Amino acid sequence: MKPTALQLDQKRLRPGSFRELLWVSIPLVISSGTNGLMYVVDRVFLSWDSVDSMAAALPAGVLHWNLAALALGTVGYANAFVGQYEGAGDRHRIGPVLWQGVYIALVATAIIWICVLPFAPQIFSFFGHDSVIQALELRYFRIMCWGTAPLLVSATLACFYSGRGQTTVIMVVDIIGSLVNVVLDYLLIFGKFGFPKLGIDGAAIATATAFTSIVVMYLIVLAWTQRGSEYCLFSGWRFDRQLSARFLRFGLPNGIQQFLDIACWTFFVQVVGGLGRTELAATGLLFNLNSLVFIPLMGISTAVMALTGQRVGEGRPELAVRTTWMAVGLASIYVFIWCGIYLLLPEFILRPYGLTENEGPLEQLVIFLLRFVAVYSLFDAMAVIFGSAIRGAGDTRFSLIFSVSAGVLVMVIPSYIASREGPAGFLLAWYAVTAFVTVLGLGFLARFQQGRWKKMRVIEHTAPELGHLPPIEAAAQAVSVSTSS
Numbered sequence: 001m002k003p004t005a006l007q008l009d010q011k012r013l014r015p016g017s018f019r020e021l022l023w024v025s026i027p028l029v030i031s032s033g034t035n036g037l038m039y040v041v042d043r044v045f046l047s048w049d050s051v052d053s054m055a056a057a058l059p060a061g062v063l064h065w066n067l068a069a070l071a072l073g074t075v076g077y078a079n080a081f082v083g084q085y086e087g088a089g090d091r092h093r094i095g096p097v098l099w100q101g102v103y104i105a106l107v108a109t110a111i112i113w114i115c116v117l118p119f120a121p122q123i124f125s126f127f128g129h130d131s132v133i134q135a136l137e138l139r140y141f142r143i144m145c146w147g148t149a150p151l152l153v154s155a156t157l158a159c160f161y162s163g164r165g166q167t168t169v170i171m172v173v174d175i176i177g178s179l180v181n182v183v184l185d186y187l188l189i190f191g192k193f194g195f196p197k198l199g200i201d202g203a204a205i206a207t208a209t210a211f212t213s214i215v216v217m218y219l220i221v222l223a224w225t226q227r228g229s230e231y232c233l234f235s236g237w238r239f240d241r242q243l244s245a246r247f248l249r250f251g252l253p254n255g256i257q258q259f260l261d262i263a264c265w266t267f268f269v270q271v272v273g274g275l276g277r278t279e280l281a282a283t284g285l286l287f288n289l290n291s292l293v294f295i296p297l298m299g300i301s302t303a304v305m306a307l308t309g310q311r312v313g314e315g316r317p318e319l320a321v322r323t324t325w326m327a328v329g330l331a332s333i334y335v336f337i338w339c340g341i342y343l344l345l346p347e348f349i350l351r352p353y354g355l356t357e358n359e360g361p362l363e364q365l366v367i368f369l370l371r372f373v374a375v376y377s378l379f380d381a382m383a384v385i386f387g388s389a390i391r392g393a394g395d396t397r398f399s400l401i402f403s404v405s406a407g408v409l410v411m412v413i414p415s416y417i418a419s420r421e422g423p424a425g426f427l428l429a430w431y432a433v434t435a436f437v438t439v440l441g442l443g444f445l446a447r448f449q450q451g452r453w454k455k456m457r458v459i460e461h462t463a464p465e466l467g468h469l470p471p472i473e474a475a476a477q478a479v480s481v482s483t484s485s
Contacts, residue, residue, distance in 0.1 A: 015311065016319030018326050020165075024307060025327070027171035028162065028299035034171075034178035036295030038210060041182050042203045043288045045189045047353045051281060053200040056136035058284035059269050063123070064144040066262040067116055068151060071108030074248070074255030075101040075156040077458075079302065080309040080392045081247065082163025084459045087313025093243070093459070095236030098160055100244045104251075105152035117145050127270040130277060140204045147208025150215045157218040160233070163306050173217045181210035250458045253396035257403050264407035264436075271419045272429060279426050282365040289349060289366075290373050293338045297381050300327050301388035308392030309458075317393070317454035324389040324448065331381040339374040346370050369430060376434045379441030386444035394456035395447070402443050411436035 013020045039061065046054040078101045085093045116123075124137045161169045184206035191197025198205065222233055269287075273280035304327045311320040341349060346367040391399050414432035418425035447453075 015314075015316070016322045021303065021307070021323055021326050021330070024165045024167050025300045025303035025330070027167035028302050029296045030299070031167070031171045031174040032295045032297075032299035032302075034174045036291045037178050038181045038207055040288055040291060041185055042207060043284065044352050045185050046200060046203055049189055049199055052132055052277075053136055053203075055273075055277060055281045055284055056133045057140055057200060057203060058280070058287065059127070059129070059266075059273055060124075060137040060140040061144065062262070062266050062269055064141055064148075066259065066266045067112050067145075068108075068148050069262045070255045070259035071105055071152050072155055072255065073258030074108075074251040075105050075152055076159065077247070077251035077254045077391075077396070078156055078159035079163045079305055080250070080394070080458055082159050083306045083309025083392065084313035084457060086164045087310035088459060090459065091230050092232050092236075094160065094163075095232035095234070096238070096240050096243055097247060098156060098233065099237050100240060100247050101156035101159070101251075102153055103239060103244070104247070105156055106149065108152060109149040112145060112148055117142065120145075128274050129270075129280070133273075133277070133280070136200050140200050143201060143204035143208060147204075147211045150208070150211035154211060154214040154218060157215070157222070160222070160231070162302055163309060165306060165310070167303070169221060173214055173221070176217060177210045177214040180213045181206050184209055246458070246460075250394055250396050253400040254391055257396070257400040260400075260404045261407060264404075264412050267412055268415050268429065268433065271415055272426065275419060275423055275426055278362050278365065279423070281362055282369060285350070285353065285362070285366045286369050286373065289342070289370065290377075292349075293335060293373075293377055294380065294384075296334065297331055297384045300331055301384045303327070304385055305388040305392035308389050312393045312454075312457060313459065320389065320393070320454075324385060327385050328382065331385055332378060335377045335381050339377055342370040342374045372430045372434050376437040379438045382441035383437065383444050386441075386448040390444070390448055390453040393453035394458040395453040398447060399444075402447070403440065406436060406439050406443065410439050 013023055042057060042061075043054050046057055078097055081097045082094050085091060085097070120138055120141055124134045124141070129137065158170050158173075161167060185203055186192055187195040188198045188202025188206055189200075190202075196202075269280075269283060272283050304324055307323050308317075308320040311317055311323070347363075350363060350366060387399055387403075411432050414435075415429040418428035418432065421428065
């Protein structure tokens, strides 16, 4: 069996080492940060154009992301498949699994266009936002829907690199894509250098175009570097019923979880938005600031999922345990730094939004809410990283049931009840959010410690990954594999 990409230099990237974690995760953190920057820049530029536009972009963007999340979580699970196939030495299965993800992405896009887009006006009117806000939400949402296909396809293609630990490619592609978005934001929102002044429409067009540019870049890199390779990237284009079924068996629960998880947050945003413009704008600003912490954590979690997949594919889950705890420590340091900024320098991080003196109540409300973020951020990091570790092994069913149950019982229902109290319920809703994230973090920690994920796999149960083990250990592992299937 040929060595994996991460085993070519054992001295530099020893499996389970901190250096390996950094090598894989740092490009993903930068990549996630640049992706988050796309949305942050949208909100900042829109706040310069109009506070109403900024307020409308949040619920419309969250709704679109929610609709795409089911497919995004499903196709993104190709990361675990690629990692386990790479670890097991079955590289010829990687190209076909990526193609199944592309097919799922295209079908999901068609469903959104046909089944959701025509009913967008009724969806936004249901939540009872101000009529001016509703009109802006509808315009932003419609354009973002046309960017669904490149969003999903780019997420699928990225798994070829993230699952094998070659994350520098993802970083470079996403940085260029984010620069495309920033430049187009400036040109189209404000109408610079002869471009039309499109406001919120320009922000949506810029983001959709950036997604498309990312797909084009991935296709160019794949065609340039991988044609005729052992990964069967171009020869494995055929639909594979059995592989698709396995992909959906493990990936769909992951997608459903993301869909329902974001649905809970979408419901929260819409309920809070019904309490007034200031409350909605404050929530939008807060989520934007929180993304500076959360989105880089997603980069670390993607690395953890990929490395867990490789270690499980190799038959060495204990190395995945080591990697996961190192990731938690790394994330905790990052979170504590940002919590200090939230608590000590709130005016500084709000300065780019250009809030005027007339928007003083909005600024004070955001500063107060940052205390909630500071309290729950560490538990958020625990939920993200421990959850990614168990899902990387195949424990997607528990993740789905636990996340959704906690979301509905601890956040959605209490937030809705609090909203019936009027403006006074706004803070009660944020207490519910804090409780939900805390429960999520502790629950995934407990599941990780339980260790059932160590005996799980998402790929076919083949033997190559046992070749590096001593005979007795390999036999024991083979028995464990057969019984868990």
